[in-house]
Amino acid sequence: MGFIRPATPGFLITLAATILLAIVSFSVPLIKSVYFLKASLSVEGVDGYITFGTLGYCADISGSLSCSNATVGYEFSKYASILDSYSGLLPWHAQTSMLW
Numbered sequence: 629m630g631f632i633r634p635a636t637p638g639f640l641i642t643l644a645a646t647i648l649l650a651i652v653s654f655s656v657p658l659i660k661s662v663y664f665l666k667a668s669l670s671v672e673g674v675d676g677y678i679t680f681g682t683l684g685y686c687a688d689i690s691g692s693l694s695c696s697n698a699t700v701g702y703e704f705s706k707y708a709s710i711l712d713s714y715s716g717l718l719p720w721h722a723q724t725s726m727l728w
Contacts, residue, residue, distance in 0.1 A: 656681025
């Protein structure tokens with residue numbers, strides 16, 4: 629019997645997919661270099677950016693890096709004044725504003 633059996637390619641592809649899923653699932657704030665969205669900010673002399681991941685976000689505003697806890701969902705209470713000016717740019721803003 630050889631090393632490569634009929635199920636070996638399927639197993640290797642599934643193993644690779646599982647590893648990639650684990651990397652993406654534990655993105656920002658746990659792995660700060662893996663994120664799916666990066667937004668630049670420049671409001672009233674305050675410059676920075678926010679990176680969004682699956683379990684949270686990290687904000688680098690005026691050189692100060694702070695990350696949310698690794699939980700499902702986002703809470704922007706700390707950056708509400710900065711993000712209010714950008715809320716019209718968010719793709720879900722039009723949909724959620726109709727609900728209120």
